[in-house]
Amino acid sequence: MLVLIAFLIILGAAAYLYTQPHHHSTTTRHIVAPDQCRLLIAGKLQWQGHPNVLNPHQSRALPNQHFNIAFGIENAFTSSNPVYVKKFVGKVKNMINLSPQKWVDMAQFTRDTARTWIEPGLNVDGIFNVEIDDVGSEATLAHGEGPPEEIRVHLTSLVQALSLRVVLWAIFNWKMGEDDIKNWNLLELANSINRVWIASKKQQPVPRFEDDVLLRNALCEFEPRERGKENPLNWILPSFETVWRVVLCAFLELRFTTGLCHREWRAALVNFARVPTQDQFTRFPPFPPAPTASTGGLAGRERQTGSNMPQPIKSGTHLCTSASVQNIVSELLRLYAPTRRIKRAYRMSESHPNIFGVAAQQQDYILAADIESCHLSPLIWGADGKTFNPDRWTHLTPAQRQAFMPFGVTPFECPAKPVFAPRLIALLLGALFDGLGARTGRQRQWRLDCKDKEILKELVPGMRLDVDRDSTYDTLELVGTWE
Numbered sequence: 001m002l003v004l005i006a007f008l009i010i011l012g013a014a015a016y017l018y019t020q021p022h023h024h025s026t027t028t029r030h031i032v033a034p035d036q037c038r039l040l041i042a043g044k045l046q047w048q049g050h051p052n053v054l055n056p057h058q059s060r061a062l063p064n065q066h067f068n069i070a071f072g073i074e075n076a077f078t079s080s081n082p083v084y085v086k087k088f089v090g091k092v093k094n095m096i097n098l099s100p101q102k103w104v105d106m107a108q109f110t111r112d113t114a115r116t117w118i119e120p121g122l123n124v125d126g127i128f129n130v131e132i133d134d135v136g137s138e139a140t141l142a143h144g145e146g147p148p149e150e151i152r153v154h155l156t157s158l159v160q161a162l163s164l165r166v167v168l169w170a171i172f173n174w175k176m177g178e179d180d181i182k183n184w185n186l187l188e189l190a191n192s193i194n195r196v197w198i199a200s201k202k203q204q205p206v207p208r209f210e211d212d213v214l215l216r217n218a219l220c221e222f223e224p225r226e227r228g229k230e231n232p233l234n235w236i237l238p239s240f241e242t243v244w245r246v247v248l249c250a251f252l253e254l255r256f257t258t259g260l261c262h263r264e265w266r267a268a269l270v271n272f273a274r275v276p277t278q279d280q281f282t283r284f285p286p287f288p289p290a291p292t293a294s295t296g297g298l299a300g301r302e303r304q305t306g307s308n309m310p311q312p313i314k315s316g317t318h319l320c321t322s323a324s325v326q327n328i329v330s331e332l333l334r335l336y337a338p339t340r341r342i343k344r345a346y347r348m349s350e351s352h353p354n355i356f357g358v359a360a361q362q363q364d365y366i367l368a369a370d371i372e373s374c375h376l377s378p379l380i381w382g383a384d385g386k387t388f389n390p391d392r393w394t395h396l397t398p399a400q401r402q403a404f405m406p407f408g409v410t411p412f413e414c415p416a417k418p419v420f421a422p423r424l425i426a427l428l429l430g431a432l433f434d435g436l437g438a439r440t441g442r443q444r445q446w447r448l449d450c451k452d453k454e455i456l457k458e459l460v461p462g463m464r465l466d467v468d469r470d471s472t473y474d475t476l477e478l479v480g481t482w483e
């Protein structure tokens with residue numbers, strides 16, 4: 001009797017659930033096989049033997065609706081209208097199609113900005129002080145007062161503000177100087193975007209853009225005058241949110257962990273930030289890199305400080321050569337893909353029967369192509385799959401090529417994949433490394449500090465950084481002292 005009652009309760013509950021329109025399955029199913037991931041992203045995967053009744057655009061737009069609610073955006077990620085999406089992507093392609101001269105100008109702008117923010121003795125508006133109370137205060141150290149013995153730079157703020165400023169410059173042509181937009185505005189916008197980004201993924205109900213005074217105020221400074229009422233976050237989000245994350249991890253990997261004994265990697269990036277050409281991006285510099293006395297190239301400078309020059313090392317059976325910037329960036333995107341999962345909604349047809357043989361109502365599943373798993377799988381990348389090694393890009397296997405998809409796949413492949421995004425990442429990194437080595441007479445030594453010393457212990461050469469926790473590296477400070 002009890003069994004019968006229990007069965008009837010379960011049957012009733014199941015019938016209720018299946019009759020709810022478009023019931024969203026609460027758990028996200030992760031797909032880890034690269035071929036399946038590609039099918040899923042394109043909307044062609046058969047789930048449990050059934051095709052998706054949503055078209056590929058609907059399938060992408062549904063799991064991204066929280067961005068629409070939290071940021072008030074309407075873009076390629078949130079719209080299910082193929083005509084609108086095509087137009088939007090076309091606009092983006094135009095925005096990011098920069099002439100060689102514009103790359104040169106952008107590189108100059110990025111290096112100048114990085115240097116001004118890092119250079120010893122000049123503390124711009126105090127915004128990069130670690131003390132959050134200082135945000136927005138007047139400059140704490142005027143030029144000419146003499147450099148302090150120790151300077152501290154809040155690393156995440158530096159990376160976010162620089163990425164945002166350069167993205168705005170590049171895609172909106174906004175050449176704002178200090179007077180136009182104060183750095184704290186920039187940082188406030190970056191902070192608000194990140195706060196809302198995290199909240200929109202975690203909180204239910206999703207916080208609404210209309211109610212977020214902080215984000216809306218920060219955005220006011222950036223309201224595009226000539227673009228009517230279009231929300232600039234439509235463009236800022238896909239570019240800024242991806243770029244700063246990979247740059248932060250890359251900075252730590254190249255400057256403070258695996259890159260510690262590979263100065264040639266940083267030298268290649270610095271050289272690209274100085275000469276941002278296709279040739280400089282793809283060429284394999286001689287090993288060890290030649291110092292350039294005239295330009296004060298990184299390799300030359302570090303040699304002068306008496307540090308050991310890097311020597312060719314053996315990795316597995318391969319003799320490491322000097323890596324190209326392109327290979328360094330590819331390896332960074334493999335290890336630290338900013339879009340870790342690409343989600344799609346799947347809806348079974350109405351005639352799909354449930355476990356009791358009763359015709360089920362439509363049900364949405366959220367399936368996620370696990371890009372991070374594809375990029376790290378030891379079966380595909382070998383035992384050193386979690387180690388940064390740009391040399392692997394000189395001998396990729398077909399399986400590795402298939403598994404690498406930081407920019408998604410057709411028909412939704414990122415328009416910034418071929419040129420803009422990889423070079424922007426290289427430029428930002430090169431400018432940061434250049435800025436750290438800026439000559440001001442004496443040399444600075446840079447180290448990392450953090451209130452939570454356990455985080456510092458986790459930064460070990462050869463070990464992948466922990467990107468699982470949202471704000472792991474938020475408290476890191478760059479500390480510069482005189483040699």
Ligand code: HEM
Nearest residue numbers: 076092238239242243339406407408412413414415416421
């Ligand atoms: C590190 C940098 C970047 C990464 C890793 C990245 C990643 C991605 C990924 C994974 C997708 C596919 C999303 C999906 O299928 O649901 C995508 C699409 C897209 N990305 Fe990027 N992206 C980057 C930079 C940028 C930049 C700088 C822009 C330009 C402003 C941009 C604009 C777009 C647009 C418009 C789409 C939609 C394409 C379509 O619907 O056909 N991305 N990106």
